[in-house]
Amino acid sequence: MTAEFGATAWGRAWLRTAEPVAAPPDRLRPKARSLARNHAVTSLTITAGQVEAEVAGHRTSLRLPLWDDAERVERLVAKALDNAGPLAPGDLPDDLAAAFRSEGIAIAVPPDALTPDCACAARRPLCVHALATLYALIQRIDETPALALDLRRQAHQLPDPPSPDWTPMSTINPAHFYKSPGETNGPTTSARTRVR
Amino acid sequence: MPDLPAPAAAPDVHPADLPGRLQLTFLPAEGTLAWWGTADVAAALRAHGLPEGRPSSARLAIPVDGELRSVLVPVRLADPERDVDALLKLDVPTGPFGDSVRTWREAARLPGIADGSVREEVAARMPPAAHAVPNDDGTAVMSAGAALGAFARTLRTRAELAVAAVDAEFRPYQLAGVAWLRSLAEDDGASGGGVLADEMGLGKTLQAIGLLATRRAGPHLVVCPTSLVANWRRELARFAPGTPVIVHHGPRRDLPAAPPPGAVVVTGYGVLRADDALPAIDWDVLILDEAQQIKNPDALASRAAARLPARLRIAMTGTPVENRLGELWAILNVTNPGLLGPRARFRQRFAVPIERRRSPAAAARLNALVAPYLLRRTKAEVLADLPPKQHSTITCTLTAEQERLYREAVDRAFADGLGSGIERRGRVLALLTALKQICNHPAQYLGAHDTGEDLAGRSGKFDRATEMLTEIADDRVLVFTQYRAMGELLARHLSGTLGTPVPFLHGGLGPERRDRLVQAFQNDPDAPPVLLLSLRAAGFGLNLTRAGHVVHYDRWWNPAVEDQATDRAHRIGQRRALNVHTLVTAGTIEEHVAAMHESKRALAGVVAGNAEGALADLSDADLRAALEGRTA
Numbered sequence: 001m002t003a004e005f006g007a008t009a010w011g012r013a014w015l016r017t018a019e020p021v022a023a024p025p026d027r028l029r030p031k032a033r034s035l036a037r038n039h040a041v042t043s044l045t046i047t048a049g050q051v052e053a054e055v056a057g058h059r060t061s062l063r064l065p066l067w068d069d070a071e072r073v074e075r076l077v078a079k080a081l082d083n084a085g086p087l088a089p090g091d092l093p094d095d096l097a098a099a100f101r102s103e104g105i106a107i108a109v110p111p112d113a114l115t116p117d118c119a120c121a122a123r124r125p126l127c128v129h130a131l132a133t134l135y136a137l138i139q140r141i142d143e144t145p146a147l148a149l150d151l152r153r154q155a156h157q158l159p160d161p162p163s164p165d166w167t168p169m170s171t172i173n174p175a176h177f178y179k180s181p182g183e184t185n186g187p188t189t190s191a192r193t194r195v196r
Numbered sequence: 197m198p199d200l201p202a203p204a205a206a207p208d209v210h211p212a213d214l215p216g217r218l219q220l221t222f223l224p225a226e227g228t229l230a231w232w233g234t235a236d237v238a239a240a241l242r243a244h245g246l247p248e249g250r251p252s253s254a255r256l257a258i259p260v261d262g263e264l265r266s267v268l269v270p271v272r273l274a275d276p277e278r279d280v281d282a283l284l285k286l287d288v289p290t291g292p293f294g295d296s297v298r299t300w301r302e303a304a305r306l307p308g309i310a311d312g313s314v315r316e317e318v319a320a321r322m323p324p325a326a327h328a329v330p331n332d333d334g335t336a337v338m339s340a341g342a343a344l345g346a347f348a349r350t351l352r353t354r355a356e357l358a359v360a361a362v363d364a365e366f367r368p369y370q371l372a373g374v375a376w377l378r379s380l381a382e383d384d385g386a387s388g389g390g391v392l393a394d395e396m397g398l399g400k401t402l403q404a405i406g407l408l409a410t411r412r413a414g415p416h417l418v419v420c421p422t423s424l425v426a427n428w429r430r431e432l433a434r435f436a437p438g439t440p441v442i443v444h445h446g447p448r449r450d451l452p453a454a455p456p457p458g459a460v461v462v463t464g465y466g467v468l469r470a471d472d473a474l475p476a477i478d479w480d481v482l483i484l485d486e487a488q489q490i491k492n493p494d495a496l497a498s499r500a501a502a503r504l505p506a507r508l509r510i511a512m513t514g515t516p517v518e519n520r521l522g523e524l525w526a527i528l529n530v531t532n533p534g535l536l537g538p539r540a541r542f543r544q545r546f547a548v549p550i551e552r553r554r555s556p557a558a559a560a561r562l563n564a565l566v567a568p569y570l571l572r573r574t575k576a577e578v579l580a581d582l583p584p585k586q587h588s589t590i591t592c593t594l595t596a597e598q599e600r601l602y603r604e605a606v607d608r609a610f611a612d613g614l615g616s617g618i619e620r621r622g623r624v625l626a627l628l629t630a631l632k633q634i635c636n637h638p639a640q641y642l643g644a645h646d647t648g649e650d651l652a653g654r655s656g657k658f659d660r661a662t663e664m665l666t667e668i669a670d671d672r673v674l675v676f677t678q679y680r681a682m683g684e685l686l687a688r689h690l691s692g693t694l695g696t697p698v699p700f701l702h703g704g705l706g707p708e709r710r711d712r713l714v715q716a717f718q719n720d721p722d723a724p725p726v727l728l729l730s731l732r733a734a735g736f737g738l739n740l741t742r743a744g745h746v747v748h749y750d751r752w753w754n755p756a757v758e759d760q761a762t763d764r765a766h767r768i769g770q771r772r773a774l775n776v777h778t779l780v781t782a783g784t785i786e787e788h789v790a791a792m793h794e795s796k797r798a799l800a801g802v803v804a805g806n807a808e809g810a811l812a813d814l815s816d817a818d819l820r821a822a823l824e825g826r827t828a
Contacts, residue, residue, distance in 0.1 A: 004553065007544035037553055044557075088537030089565060091545065143545050143558040165342035167324070169335060174259035178215050178325045180295040 005033070005135055009097035011142035013107035018134045020111055028128045035128070036135035044136050046147050048155050051137050055118075055129035062133055063115040067152050073105060077149065092145040107148055206255045209267040211235050213260045218244075219294040219325050220283075222343040223254055223273070225577060227350050227372025229283075230254050230271035233294060237272045246283075249274045252580035257330040257337050266334045273368070273580060296326035303344055315344045349375040356410040364435045366406065369578040370399050374406035376571050381411075381508040389509035389531035391487070393572035396514035396668050397586065397745065397775035401431050404483050404512060409436040411508070413480050414458035419501065420485035422464035423660035426782040427591040428485070429462055444474070453477075465489045468504075469496040475503055482506035486663060487513040490530055491523040493539060502530045514667040516572065521547040524566070532569050536562075574670070575744060575773055582773035585762075589790065590664075592656040592781045594635070601634045601641060602784065606823055610816065624812040624819070628785060631823060635781040636682045636750055643681070651689045657779050661686070661749060662693055664777065665726055671744035672717065676761045678731040678752055680704070686728055686749070694726065701738075702730040710738075718742050731761055740764045748778045751789040758793075783825040 006015035019029065026032075035041060035055060044053040051062040067073045080096035087093065100107055116130035141148050218240050219233035231249060234240045238248045249272035257264045274283070283301050299322045306314055319340035327343035330336070353375040357366065366374065373392065380388040394400050408416045418428055425445050432441045440459040444451050444467060451473040455461055461474075468474060482504055484490060490498040490511070509531040515523075525542045528535055536542050549558035575582065594602060609627045614620050633641035637655040639648060648654060652662070665673060677683050683700045690698040701713050710733070716723040717740060727740070731752055743765040752758050762776050780790045811819060 002544055002548040002552075004548075007548060008541075039554070039556075086534040088535065088541070088545075090561065091537050091541060139549065139553070139555065140557060143549050143555065143561065145545075163339075165339055166331060166336040167327075167339045169257060169264045169330070169337060172264060172324045172337070174262055174264055176323070177259045177264070177328070178219070178294050178296065178323055180299060180321045180323050 004037070005138045005142075007142040008145055009094045010092060010107060010145040010148040011138045013097065013148070014134070014138045014141060017108045017111055017114070018131065018138065023111075026126075026131065028126075028131055032128050032131035033135055035132035036139060041132050041136035044133070044140060046137065046140065046151055048150065048153060051133060051151070053133045053136060055132050058119045058129045060116070060118040060120075060127075060129040060133050062130060062137075063117070064109045064152070065113055066154065067105065069105070070153055072103065073149075073153060076100065076103060076105070090144040090146050092148070107152075109152075206266045206268045209258070209269045210260070213258065213267070214269070215258075215294060215325070217292045217294050219296045220274075220300040221254070221256060221271075221296060221326055221328055222300070222338075222347050223271075223329060224338065224343070224346050224372065225573060226252075226254075226273060226368050226581065227346075227370075227375065228368040229274045229300060229347075231274060232256070232269050232271040237270065241272060247275065248272055250580050255330060257328045257334070258325070264328075264337075266330045275368075294325060295323045299323070299326050300347075303347060315341060315348065319344055346372070346375070349379055353378060353406075353410070357406055360409040360412065360436070361438050362406055362409045362436055364402055364406075366402070367399070367578070367581045369573060369581050370403050370406070373400075373403040373571060373573075374410070377403065377407040377510060378410065380510070380569070387507050387509075389511075390569040390571065391511045391513065391527060391531060393513050393516065393570055395572070395574045395670070396664070397575060397588075397773075398573060398578065400512045400514065401428070401485070402435060404485075404510065405432060405435045407508075407510070408432075408460055408481055408483070409439055411480055412458040414460070415455035415477065415479060416458075416460045416481040416483070417474065417477075417479045417504065417506065418460060418462045418483045418485060419465055419468050420462070420483075421489060421659070421663060422466055423592055423656045423663065424485060424590075425462055425464050426593045426656075430591045430782075432460055432462070444471075451477075465497045468500045475500070475505065477505075479504060479506035481508045481510065484509075484511045484527075484530065486667075487511035487527050487530075488515055488523065488667075491520075491526050493526040493529060498526060498530065502533070516670070521551060521562075528566070528569065535565065535569065579773060585774050585776060587776045587778070589778050589780055590660060592660045592779055594781060594783065595654055595656055597638050597654050598634055598656070598781075601638055602631060605630050605634065606820065610820065614816065614819075621812045627823075628811065631785045632750060633679070633682075635784050635786050636677070636679065637685055639685055640679065640682050651685060657749070657781055658686075658689075661747060661779060662689065664747065665690060666693060668725070668745055671725065672742050673726050673745040673747060674740055674743045674761075674765055675726060675728045675747045675749055676731050676758075677728070677749040679750065680730055682749065683728045683730055690726060690728075694724065696724045698724050698726050698728060700728040700730075701733050703733050705733075714738055714740065729761070729764075731757060738764050743774070744772065745775045745777065748776070751778070751780070751786055751793070753789065753792075755793040785823050785825070787825040788822045 006012035040056050042054045044051070049064055049066050053060050076099050077096060080093050080099055084093035084095065097107060111126070114126070116125050116127065118127045118129045120127055120129055122128070214235065215233050217233055218231060218237070220229050220231060223230050230252070231237050231241060232254070238251070241248050252271055252273050253268050254271045255266055256269045257266050258269065260267065283304055299318060303318050306318065322340040324337065327338050327340045329338045350371055353371060357374065373394065377390070377392065380390045392400050392403060420428055422445070425443060429441055429443050432439055440456055442451065442455060442459055442461045444461050444463040449467065451461065455477065463471070463474065484501055490501050492498060511527045511531045513527070525536050525539060529539070537545070546558050546562045549555035550562065605627065609623065614623045630641060635657060637651065637658045639646045639651060639654070652659060661675070665675070675686065677686065680702050683702060687698050687700040699713050701710055713727065717727045746762050746765050748758055765774055778790070780786045811822060814822065
């Protein structure tokens with residue numbers, strides 16, 4: 001049976017932030033899980049030290065501290081990746097999670113290290129939208145464990161190189177759609193008057 | 197992919213948004229160049245003395261109101277064979293042609309277009325119009341380099357097929373398919389893999405044969421269900437007559453330690469499970485046909501397939517595996533080991549998020565991972581390429597039980613003596629009926645005496661039909677048999693395997709029941725996808741045009757009767773392609789009937805009446821040869 005939240009060691013670490021063992025269950029928990037489950041958390045973006053999303057119409061963000069011993073983290077990552085053999089893209093070996101544990105490096109942050117911010121009117125800092133964002137983050141990390149690293153260290157890698165097989169439409173100038181680049185002579189079709 | 201938005205249905209282009217001069221764009225799915233750009237493309241092509249090509253429409257991203265939008269544009273597809281030549285001769289500078297035409301002409305002229313640096317140079321001069329094929333979510337278009345690469349691969353594949361003397365006419369999408377299969381290994385030359393998942397009826401076997409024949413280093417291995425071994429041998433001999441074929445099957449099988457280069461060894465999944473000779477050979481291409489057979493990664497056949505050493509590993513299936521994530525993992529685990537990670541991790545990262553909570557992020561990610569290694573085209577997508585009716589003969593094999601019954605029936609009849617005159621006719625007819633029943637299924641022949649518990653695994657034809665009908669998942673199928681008892685056996689068995697009651701329309705049903713079945717098949721979206729019919733019931737003027745496939749389970753003496761049945765599903769002018777599959781058991785009377793049909797069809801419908809009578813008139817020796825499939 002695979003858990004709905006925290007299916008991997010990486011997601012499970014963050015589940016402890018949403019559901020700390022020591023604290024009594026948060027009464028917002030069922031509602032927050034339901035929001036995440038029912039795709040009410042949209043535009044989820046995960047960058048170093050920050051998670052942003054839109055939850056039921058509210059802009060919500062969570063800020064969190066990066067690892068302070070970046071060098072040690074990099075060393076562990078490099079070692080684990082060397083030993084792991086081929087990995088599917090976006091995945092991380094669970095051995096690395098174990099190595100973090102034995103070196104005393106927390107994958108996730110404790111609840112009080114989170115700085116939630118939400119556009120809703122709720123007075124408590126970790127409102128239902130922020131909590132739902134945390135649950136959506138857990139699911140996203142389960143799907144792509146590598147995000148657990150991106151979240152807590154300075155972006156030191158370039159984003160995925162653009163695929164050579166696809167040209168993003170945003171980079172194409174519609175005015176030069178029919179014209180060979182670098183040629184300036186001749187009538188351009190884009191200048192034609194359009195009649196509707 | 198599950199729960200991914202299908203490519204947004206693009207609106208038809210407004211004529212005012214067309215550039216007004218001819219353009220050329222490479223369509224990767226069709227594997228050919230498409231002309232477009234004016235309201236009447238055919239007329240514009242005619243005006244320049246160019247071949248008109250075939251009419252179709254393509255989803256292109258073109259400027260509409262100052263931004264790129266995906267729209268459906270009427271196009272004429274250039275025939276890759278003839279029209280590239282016409283393009284070369286074109287006097288482009290003077291004509292009202294877009295720069296896209298000029299750059300594609302340049303590309304077609306460059307012999308070194310397959311070379312990376314030349315390609316980059318041409319790519320740099322290509323206007324977006326030359327490669328404006330959008331991706332599914334409409335955020336990007338195919339790059340100029342990718343379009344040129346696919347074009348070059350197609351040209352090279354065509355040349356290679358000619359060298360390999362492959363005796364078949366490839367439709368453009370099939371040529372694109374062979375080029376794609378070849379490209380899976382080209383990236384690093386060493387190894388590769390992928391899944392050819394075209395819908396049934398589009399010619400996956402032919403595309404695979406194109407791949408095998410153009411890689412002459414060999415040896416190659418084809419693994420297929422036992423029921424298909426004979427069919428592979430037949431198809432290889434037909435389309436690639438120069439390729440040595442070794443059937444490695446049956447208890448007396450014996451494989452040379454080093455099959456000759458370029459040879460194709462054909463074997464069944466059953467043999468694969470237990471054979472020591474197969475993993476000892478260094479295979480070039482491994483083809484796993486009907487790859488649903490390895491959907492369970494724990495099964496012996498799957499583990500044996502994963503262990504076979506091969507440079508290029510191709511799985512073929514007509515079932516849309518991408519909808520069943522466990523199967524997708526199992527198949528890709530054999531063709532592209534490591535791509536999707538270990539099984540437990542795949543469940544955590546993809547299967548559970550997608551199946552249980554419909555995560556669009558996980559589905560998109562999986563789609564991106566798999567897309568380069570999975571090619572699936574549907575009949576609807578390549579409709580412009582398809583003839584209205586495609587006939588195919590599927591050769592099946594007798595099981596050991598069938599072989600024994602068949603031999604006993606023949607021996608008994610000849611030992612008892614067939615007599616002469618009217619008596620001989622009666623006895624020959626009775627024998628023919630018995631043999632046809634044995635080919636259909638031992639249970640039909642034995643009737644009440646049958647003691648077998650299960651129907652599966654006892655008739656090559658029955659098993660093949662079951663596999664085919666399971667595979668035709670998205671379409672509707674008519675299955676004709678001339679025997680009520682056979683129809684009932686099929687109905688019982690298929691209802692179980694397909695998980696839905698499969699109806700059987702036969703002469704014993706009242707007109708009202710018949711009408712209801714026909715109406716449901718034609719109009720009810722939830723009706724079972726398979727309808728069984730007795731051949732005789734097909735005479736009742738039924739209209740069953742929703743079927744995309746017709747299967748003739750057994751042979752009628754007169755091809756006109758079969759044609760009439762086929763025509764229930766096909767009306768002149770119908771804008772969809774129909775596949776007609778005929779099942780024939782190798783080495784039996786069915787082969788003789790099939791050969792007879794061919795010659796009768798060749799006589800343009802002049803049917804020489806009484807075939808049973810003709811058989812009865814043969815000498816004992818000739819009759820026996822016909823019954824044992826030795827005359828075909």
